[in-house]
């Protein structure tokens with residue numbers, strides 16, 4: 701099954717074209733991406749789903765310029781990442797891309813406000829004070845600005861990380877399992893926050909997740925299997941996403957069940 705560009709008029713904030721990623725070489729080489737073409741439309745929240753080992757993180761890392769493709773091309777806006785030397789790539793990641801990781805990655809010695817402003821400070825600018833001010837309200841941390849990360853709950857820390865990711869008004873924010881370290885309530889808050897930020901500020905989020913409940917917060921889900929893009933789903937619900945994931949498992953019942961099956965099993969009608 702070939703699935704390519706989404707039927708949307710919105711120009712992509714990021715995209716990969718005929719992306720191939722091979723780790724290693726020869727008999728031991730792993731083809732983690734096997735000819736993936738996918739757009740991540742601007743102003744939308746897209747989730748990348750698929751069984752364990754299907755290439756989700758590899759796709760995100762190559763789309764974000766954290767790793768390089770073996771063949772094909774990845775773009776942020778109109779910029780071909782393959783055309784950039786290391787220095788320009790570093791600048792692009794700093795100025796045009798935001799990241800949210802599972803492990804929060806806040807600087808423990810800095811306050812909440814300093815953590816949020818860190819990308820701007822590193823870039824040597826003050827950013828847009830009104831934008832930062834609005835962000836602080838969107839993430840609901842105004843009364844915590846002078847606290848340090850250790851004084852916050854996990855969910856609050858991830859909200860700081862979300863604000864930091866958006867601080868420089870990046871073209872696209874990539875989130876890698878952003879709720880992996882959170883309980884379901886805090887995780888739900890962070891996902892709601894990502895969705896609200898996209899809708900209120902017309903920003904773009906691309907999120908890797910193995911959790912159908914998390915994916916249901918996105919506007920659209922793209923599905924990977926064995927390094928290929930196999931489906932896309934608009935306006936997902938957790939049940940529809942889980943059903944789609946189960947379909948991946950059917951041809952190979954003898955396989956070890958993927959992590960994607962486990963988290964929300966109880967939430968799905970039998």
Ligand SMILES: Nc1ncnc2c1ncn2[C@@H]1O[C@H](COP(=O)(O)OP(=O)(O)OP(=O)(O)O)[C@@H](O)[C@H]1O
Pocket residue numbers: 723724730731732750751752753754755756757758759910
């Ligand atoms: N640095 C690496 N060296 C060798 N093989 C790798 C490397 N990174 C990933 N792979 C392999 O590439 C394939 C895709 O991995 P990837 O981490 O992108 O999948 P994933 O869908 O994100 O998996 P998970 O849900 O388990 O995190 C897997 O077979 C994996 O073992």
